[in-house]
Amino acid sequence: MCAAAFCTHRLTLVTGHYGTGKTEFAVNLALALAAEGQAVTLADLDIVNPYFRSRERRPELQQAGVRLISSSQACSDADVPALPAELLGVFQDRSRRGVLDIGGDPVGARVLARFRPQLLNEDYQLLYVLNANRPEVRTMESAISYLRGIETVTGLTCSGIVNNTHLCGETTAADVRKGAALAEAVSAATGIGIVCHTARQDLAPLLSDLPETVFPIQIYMKKPWE
Amino acid sequence: MGKELWKGNEAIAEAAIRAGCDCFFGYPITPQSEVPEYMSVHLPQHGGVFVQSESEIAAINMVYGAGGAGMRAMTSSSSPGISLKQEGITYLAGAEVPAVIVNCMRGGPGLGTIQPSQADYYQATRGGGNGDYRTVVLAPSNVQETVDFVQEAFDIADQYRNPVMVVCDGLIGQMMEPIEWRPVPKRDLPPKTWAANGTKNHTGRNIINSLFIAPEDCDDHNVHLAKKYAEIERSEVRWEERDCDDADIVITAYGTPARIALTALEALRAEGIKVGLFRPITLWPFPEKALHDLAGQSHVKAFLDVELSSTGQMLDDVRLAVEGRKPISYLGHAGGAMPTVEEMAACAREALKEAQ
Structure with a gap:
């Protein structure tokens, strides 16, 4: 598996309904790209949720050579939706790959709207993360409704679906397959391709028959007792 | 139906809807804003009423009005907002109006921080408002318990005509966990013949009030409330013990x-190292007798109380139950800092060593 093979654009915008696992996917993607020798910046642009943020993984990211930019860095535990000026570097510095971890739902994706002019000049992909175990996006109709909502507020077009279906520590291969079926239905109805299915490293070998890439992930966003 | 992945706060709201919550009144505050947000979308779809009030004080008084009219009414907030609601809660208790109040606790005092805390233990268990009153306080430790307890809270409130609080720290409100929707134990609930909802089905007037001008009347009312609280203490106390049967050291935490x-x-x-966990599930009534009995066991050498509080608050109840028979150590953090597994283990080792 090569992350650069399914993540073919310079900038990757990670969006989706909240709680689908966008941050876990974004952290894993940034680390995988860095491990493949790419210069990577991870931007934590969640202006909705002050808990379970990619900036909490700063030491691991820094050690792996991933540059981390986070909202309201001076006051990292406040729920102030302020974005650092440094962020513009992600759009301007074409020598680096960028993974942008966006807040949940259309309300969280709104942060991207102000960068639309810059984004349209760049090589980017907007990914929509799906989790079939999340009650509000478990049907094709509701999943598409959130997807269209995100496209509407950002003024950008989604070009890839990530099946990140999990149930925290209780995830089985069957959960990933359930999500694959939902992703296929959403893909068939919208014409948007499936970029990859994520699976914890121990589950990935059980899913090699899936037609799309299976991206093996490590769990970085842990709870204090894990 | 398989398990689903829910965020604590949205699960609180969905649980309330499933429990037949008729009205929700609230005001946004981090880290519980997903509760009113979810309610605003979903409660009206189920025929209920959602009002974003102009303040927390307005919200709790709307609960007082709706609850007094026999509705299943609820509000939620986080610590500073719950402080604002205290006057309303003592009125609810005084007038014996059932209600459900969720506190998704954050750091204090004052505005504190938006990170998780348990520093509202005194406020929840001692009554943050004036007068002699108690609120039942349920303290879940995962999202599954949270949805179970929120549903039960409505039944407990109706059974005793008393406000019930569900307190969780901000982490439980914000985290994602798998849950399943399961039925809560069925209670035989009395009809709300006291509700001030017009005279359609009865003659005479129902009045919701916490004012008793004559001292004898107020005394009688307080005696009546005290009897009710004693009954709740007998019937509703809950706790969990893990590996306490042979434990040398027992951690108390919720x-x-x-x-x-x-x-x-x-x-x-x-x-x-033989360590056990004693976890109060109801903070009031506190499982005093169970902890008292455990402290009397000869194998138990020491206790370690752990809370998200700098000074320790439940620690007082632990001390009252242990009655000085065994040493009690304390580990606490405030303002959103979490005790780590290693830190807790080190404190337990140290406490046991000191006791031996």
């Missing part, structure tokens, strides 16, 4: 620290 304690417990047991 909510998120109890989850961390379970991991510390595994690590310490693997080292051969």
